[in-house]
Each structure stands twice: as C-alpha cells, then as structure tokens.
Amino acid sequence: MADSVVVLLPPGLRFLLLPRDRGEGRRPLGFDPDATVGHLVQAAGVPLTEVGRLRLDGDPVEGTARARSGSTIEVSEVARPQRAAAGGFLLDVGLGALARRMRLLGLDTSWSNDADDTELVARAAAEERVLLTQDRQLLMRRALPAGALVRGSRPDDQLDDVLSRFAPPLAPLTRCTACGGVLAPVPKEDVADRLEPGTRRAYDDFSQCDACGRVYWHGAHARRIDRLITTVVGGRATLSGTTEHTQQGSASALRVRDTADPRT
DSSP: OTTEEEEEOOGGGGGGSOHHHHTTTEEEEEOOTTOBHHHHHHHTTOOGGGEEEEEETTEEEOTTOBOOTTOEEEEEEOOSSOOOOTTOEEEOGGGHHHHHHHHHTTOOEEEOTTOOHHHHHHHHHHHTOEEEESOHHHHTOTTOOSEEEOOOSSHHHHHHHHHHHHOOOOOTTOBOTTTOOBEEEEOHHHHGGGSOHHHHHHOOOEEEETTTOOEEOSOTTHHHHHHHHHHHHTTOSOTTSOOOOOOHHHHHHHHHHHHHOTTO
C-alpha cells in the first residue's frame, strides 16, 4: 500500500503482534513522514530492547532512519548472549520469584515489591542496571538505558530466559535472597543468640548478609535449593557452602531480631 509501512518480524518476536498479525508476522502501519524506523517498530508493539538488526527495503539502517511511503521494515531479534549492564539487574514488582532465584545463583539483583515505573527507570539509569520486566510499555520509555522483556510465565522458565540472554557468570549461594547483599562467613558464637535451640545444636557453619544482617546456613530445605542450582549450573556449582534457611517460623524471627540488633 502506497500510504503505509509494513513491519516484518521473525518468529521469535511475533508473539508481540496483535493476534490477527501473528501468522504472517507482519504489521501494516499508516505512513508518517516524521516517524523514524525505531518509532514504527515500537508502534507495531516491539520494544527496541528486543531488536537486533534493522533493514529498510533490504538495506541495513539505524533506528533513527526515516521510512518512505510503501517501505518494508525487517526486524531481527537481539543477539544472544548480550552483555549485561555494569550494575547488574533490576526487576520490576511482578518478578519477585525470579529475583530470588537469581540471587541464589549469586547475581547482583535488585527488586522491591512497591517500586513504580518511574522509580524503576530512574534506578536503572542511576545504578547502571538492566531492567527486567514483562511490561513492554515500560521498556519503551526513552529514559531507560537498558532493559529486556522476560519470557515465560513460570519463574524457572523466566530464569532460563534471562540466563540464555545474558549468560552472566554465576556464584551460587553468595548473596542474600532477601535483599541481594553479599554473604560472608560468620563465627557461630557471633549469631548464636539469634538462633533457635535446635539450630544451635545441629549446625556449625553460618553466613551473614553484609547489608541486612540476615543469617544463613545449610538448613532443612537445602536439598531443594541444591537441585535448583545443580540444574542451572550443570554440576559446576560447589554445593558444600551455606544454603539459606527457609523454615518460615524461625526465619521470620531472625529477621525481626536482625532489624533491632545494633550490631547489624
């Protein structure tokens, strides 16, 4: 059509199109002489964070190029793996379970359950983090320096997608799953007053978060966590280190006392 532009997407990005356009992977748009190629791609529903190379009528172009009436824009997926931002990752409010898994693997992961979109974008820029989200509109904000659309509805699938996309170096069991701080070994006597009697009797090796003071040890649910790490890391992780304690009652008590303890 003379007064339109067509955006063509590869199979891996077609889920972002309207259902009626997914079969052919093409989205026709009205021609606007002031619209850049990048703007048109986003108008088709694709954040530029998900885009690799662009071609306009067969020629490689940047997102700032201008389309012509009747043009075809061909979009390729972003290449994997890609380099993550220097500051690590920032996850939006809907990805709390993913954040916990990423922290278990030692990834620098920031997350809170009450950050709004404006705050997330500002933090991603200020802290040089990649913003991970399933909200494509959030990824289209101009102020966002780096982001990625997380695929999958289950946390394990989401984790697979993130690890495939960024291939970050892993250091399992070195970060606090509650806040993302770094864990360091701590003498048992330094934390004994925060432990339940059964824990004091059964365990000798402990770690403590350098940010929030929470205490961790190879506790009751270690096997489940070890299986997750073994699956992800493919047997490369050293599983003899400290694993978080996840018994709900005593974990909650520790957190309350950690907050009040003047030594933390």
